[in-house]
Amino acid sequence: MADTTAKPKGAAARSSGTRRRGRKNTSPGLGDEKPEELLDYYRRMLFIRRFEERTAQAYTQARIGGYCHLNLGEEATVVGLLDALRPDDYLFTNYRDHGYAIEKGMDPKKVMAELYGRADGVSKGWGGSMHMYDTATRMLGGYGIVGGQLPLATGAALAISYRGGDEVVVCQMGDGTTNIGAWHESLNIAKLWNLPIVFVVINNFTGMGTTVEMSSAEPELYKRGSAFRIEGVRVDGRDVLAVRDTTAELVERARKEQTPFLLEAWSYRQKGHSVVDPAKYRTEEQWEQARADENDPITLFEAKLAEAGVLTDELREEIAASVKAEVAEAADFAENSPHPDVSTLFDYTYATPVPNESRRMPADPVFAE
Amino acid sequence: MSVITYRQALRDTLRAEMVRDENVLVMGEEIGVFEGSYKITEGLLKEFGPRRVKDTPIAEEGFVGAAIGAAMLGLRPVVELMTINFSLIAIDQIINHAAKIYGMFGGQTSVPMVIRTPGGGGQQLGATHSQNIELFYSFIPGLKVLAPSTPAEASSMLRAAIRDDDPVLFLENLGLYNTKGEVPEDYAQPENDDVATIGRAAVTREGSDITLIGYSRMAMVATQVAEKLAQEDISVEVVDLRSLRPLDRQTFVDSVKKTGAAVICEDDWLTYGIGAEIAASIQEGAFDYLDAPVRRVAMAEVPMPYAKPLETAALPSVESISTAIKETLSAVGKRVG
Ligand SMILES: Cc1ncc(C[n+]2csc(CCOP(=O)(O)OP(=O)(O)O)c2C)c(N)n1
Numbered sequence: 001m002a003d004t005t006a007k008p009k010g011a012a013a014r015s016s017g018t019r020r021r022g023r024k025n026t027s028p029g030l031g032d033e034k035p036e037e038l039l040d041y042y043r044r045m046l047f048i049r050r051f052e053e054r055t056a057q058a059y060t061q062a063r064i065g066g067y068c069h070l071n072l073g074e075e076a077t078v079v080g081l082l083d084a085l086r087p088d089d090y091l092f093t094n095y096r097d098h099g100y101a102i103e104k105g106m107d108p109k110k111v112m113a114e115l116y117g118r119a120d121g122v123s124k125g126w127g128g129s130m131h132m133y134d135t136a137t138r139m140l141g142g143y144g145i146v147g148g149q150l151p152l153a154t155g156a157a158l159a160i161s162y163r164g165g166d167e168v169v170v171c172q173m174g175d176g177t178t179n180i181g182a183w184h185e186s187l188n189i190a191k192l193w194n195l196p197i198v199f200v201v202i203n204n205f206t207g208m209g210t211t212v213e214m215s216s217a218e219p220e221l222y223k224r225g226s227a228f229r230i231e232g233v234r235v236d237g238r239d240v241l242a243v244r245d246t247t248a249e250l251v252e253r254a255r256k257e258q259t260p261f262l263l264e265a266w267s268y269r270q271k272g273h274s275v276v277d278p279a280k281y282r283t284e285e286q287w288e289q290a291r292a293d294e295n296d297p298i299t300l301f302e303a304k305l306a307e308a309g310v311l312t313d314e315l316r317e318e319i320a321a322s323v324k325a326e327v328a329e330a331a332d333f334a335e336n337s338p339h340p341d342v343s344t345l346f347d348y349t350y351a352t353p354v355p356n357e358s359r360r361m362p363a364d365p366v367f368a369e
Numbered sequence: 370m371s372v373i374t375y376r377q378a379l380r381d382t383l384r385a386e387m388v389r390d391e392n393v394l395v396m397g398e399e400i401g402v403f404e405g406s407y408k409i410t411e412g413l414l415k416e417f418g419p420r421r422v423k424d425t426p427i428a429e430e431g432f433v434g435a436a437i438g439a440a441m442l443g444l445r446p447v448v449e450l451m452t453i454n455f456s457l458i459a460i461d462q463i464i465n466h467a468a469k470i471y472g473m474f475g476g477q478t479s480v481p482m483v484i485r486t487p488g489g490g491g492q493q494l495g496a497t498h499s500q501n502i503e504l505f506y507s508f509i510p511g512l513k514v515l516a517p518s519t520p521a522e523a524s525s526m527l528r529a530a531i532r533d534d535d536p537v538l539f540l541e542n543l544g545l546y547n548t549k550g551e552v553p554e555d556y557a558q559p560e561n562d563d564v565a566t567i568g569r570a571a572v573t574r575e576g577s578d579i580t581l582i583g584y585s586r587m588a589m590v591a592t593q594v595a596e597k598l599a600q601e602d603i604s605v606e607v608v609d610l611r612s613l614r615p616l617d618r619q620t621f622v623d624s625v626k627k628t629g630a631a632v633i634c635e636d637d638w639l640t641y642g643i644g645a646e647i648a649a650s651i652q653e654g655a656f657d658y659l660d661a662p663v664r665r666v667a668m669a670e671v672p673m674p675y676a677k678p679l680e681t682a683a684l685p686s687v688e689s690i691s692t693a694i695k696e697t698l699s700a701v702g703k704r705v706g
Pocket of ligand 1: 094096144145146147173174175176177178202204206207208273
C-alpha cells in the first residue's frame with residue numbers, strides 16, 4: 001500500500017482509497033460483485049437509514065430521551081467498514097453508534113429497546129443511545145466522551161497482542177476527535193507497541209458546528225498518522241464498496257503485520273449534530289452539499305444498481321417493504337419491552353460485590369436498621 | 370512472622386501475583402528498565418520480560434485507558450502512576466470509563482485493573498507533588514479505593530485488589546514505603562490466599578476513652594498517638610479505615626458508640642474532605658452516644674509549601690492530633706492525663 005502521507009498538501013483526491021486499488025474514479029463500477037451481495041449492501045444501508053429515521057421520530061415523540069446522534073448520510077461508511085471485519089474482530093465507537101451496533105451483528109430490536117431505555121435493551125437500559133455494547137458480537141461500546149474510546153481500543157489491541165491472537169480492533173471516531181490529547185497518546189502507544197488496530201476517522205467535515213478547518217491545523221486528516229509513522233489512507237465514504245475494500249486491506253495488514261493504521265472516510269452528515277440540532281450554523285452551500293444526491297450514499301448506490309440492472313423496481317419495493325416491516329418490528333419490540341425494575345438499581349455498580357456498599361435510595365438514612 | 374518494609378511487601382506480593390496469574394501485567398512510566406521511581410517493580414522486568422512489564426511513554430491518559438481496554442478483554446493490568454498528582458491527567462479515563470463501564474453497559478463487562486499510586490506530603494516536593502486527592506476517586510461509585518497503612522495490610526490488600534473484578538485505586542504514601550511491620554511467613558508465596566476483604570475497616574488498637582480514625586499514613590500516625598497517650602493514661606481506640614470506597618461506616622460508628630467521642634485525622638484538606646464524610650456518618654449513626662463534637666485534624670488548607678518548617682506545620686502531627694484529643698476529652702470533663 002502506498003504511503004499516502006507522502007502526498008503533497010492539498011493534492012489528496014477524495015478517491016485516493018479506491019484509486020490505490022486501480023479503479024478509475026469516485027464511482028467505480030460494480031465490478032464482478034454478485035448481485036445478491038450488492039443487494040445485501042443496499043438493503044443494509046437502507047435498513048440503517050430507516051432505523052435512524054424511526055429513531056428520530058420516536059425521539060420527537062419523547063419515546064427516546066437524552067442525546068441522539070444519527071448515522072444519516074454515513075450509511076455506506078458504516079456498512080462498508082463493518083463488512084470488512086471478521087466476526088471476532090472488535091469495534092469501539094463514539095456516541096454515533098446505532099448503525100455500527102446493528103452492523104456488528106447486534107439485534108436491532110435490542111438496539112431500539114436500549115434507545116427506549118427498556119429492560120430488553122442491549123445494556124438493559126443503562127446505556128441509552130450513546131452506549132451500545134455487546135460482548136457476543138464484540139461491539140465493545142459506544143462512548144460519549146469525545147476521544148474516550150481511543151485509549152480503550154488501544155488497550156483491547158494490547159490484550160490481543162499479549163495473547164498472540166489474530167483479531168483486530170477497529171476504533172471509530174469523528175474528525176473533531178483528532179485534536180484531543182487521547183488521539184495523540186493512543187496513536188503513539190499503538191505504534192510503539194505494534195498493536196493490531198485501525199483508527200477510523202469519519203470525516204463529515206464538522207464536529208457539532210466546528211469545521212475541520214477551524215479545528216485541525218492539518219485538515220487532511222489521514223496525513224496525521226505520519227507523526228507516529230502510521231500509514232494513513234483516505235477513502236470515499238459515500239461508496240460502500242470502496243470503504244469495504246480499503247478497510248479490508250488495512251484490517252488484514254494490521255492483522256498480519258501487527259501494526260496500526262489510520263483510515264479517513266469522507267461522509268456527509270445529512271442532518272444536525274443530533275436529532276435536536278437544526279444546524280443553523282450551516283451555510284446554504286453547506287446544506288446543499290449535505291443534501292446533494294451525489295453525496296447520499298444510498299441514492300448513489302441505488303442509481304448504480306438500477307443502471308446495472310441489479311435493482312428492478314419490483315425488487316426495490318420488496319426491499320423497502322421488508323426493511324419497513326423490520327424497523328416497525330424493532331420499534332414495537334421496544335415499545336412493548338418493560339421498563340427496568342427499580343429494584344435492580346444497585347445491581348451494576350460492582351462486578352465483585354463488597355460488604356458495606358452503599359445501597360441507599362434518596363432520603364434513606366445512612367444507618368437503617 | 371517476619372518484619373519487612375511496606376515497600377518490600379508490595380514488591381513481593383506483586384511478583385507473587387504475576388507468578389500466580391499469567392493475565393497480570395504491570396504498566397507505567399519507568400517501571401521496567403528504571404525499576405520504578407520508588408522501586409516497587411524492582412526485578413520484575415528481568416524476571417518477566419517486556420511483554421509483562423511494560424514501560425509506557427509519559428501519557429497518563431493513554432496508558433491508563435489502554436489498561437482499561439486490556440482489562441475489558443480479561444487481562445489484569447496493574448498500572449503504576451508515578452504519583453497520584455499525575456492521575457489528574459488520566460482522570461477522565463478513571464472516572465468516566467474505568468468506573469462506569471460495568472454499570473453503563475448493564476453489567477456485561479467489568480474492568481479488573483489496579484492503579485497503584487503514591488501520594489502525600491512531607492517530602493519537600495512542593496504544591497503539585499504533595500497532594501492527597503483520593504477524595505476525587507472515593508466520591509465515585511464503581512471505583513474501589515484502598516489505603517493500606519502497614520506492610521501486612523499492603524500485602525493482603527494488593528492481593529485482593531488484583532483478584533477483584535473491579536477497578537481499584539490502590540493508594541500508597543511516600544511516608545510509608547520505608548516503614549516496617551510484621552507479615553506472615555508466606556506473604557510472598559503465589560499460592561497464598563490471604564486476601565483482604567475490600568470494604569472492611571479495622572479496629573487496630575482497642576481503647577475506651579476516645580476513637581481516633583485515620584487511613585494510610587495517618588492510621589500509622591494514629592497508632593503512634595495512641596501509644597504516646599497511653600503513657601498519659603488516656604485510652605485511645607484506633608480505627609484504620611483501610612478502604613475509602615466502599616466505606617465501612619459500621620466499624621467506626623460502633624467504636625464511637627463505645628467510647629463516646631471521636632477525632633479524625635487525615636492528611637488531605639479539611640473542607641469537603643474524607644473526614645467530613647466520616648464526621649457526618651458519626652452524626653447520623655451515633656449522635657446519641659456522643660459526649661462531645663467530633664473533631665477533625667487535617668492538612669492546612671494551602672497549596673503545599675516547599676520550605677521545611679512550613680511544610681511540617683501544614684501537616685497533622687502526633688502533637689496536633691494529641692492536642693485535639695485532649696481538648697475533646699476535657700470538653701466533656703473526661704480525665705486528661
Ligand atoms: C471531551 C468532550 N468534549 C466535548 C464533548 C461534546 N461533544 C459531543 S460530540 C462533539 C463533536 C465531536 O465531533 P466529531 O469528533 O467530528 O464526531 P461526529 O459528531 O462528527 O461524529 C462534541 C464537542 C464531549 N462529548 N466530550
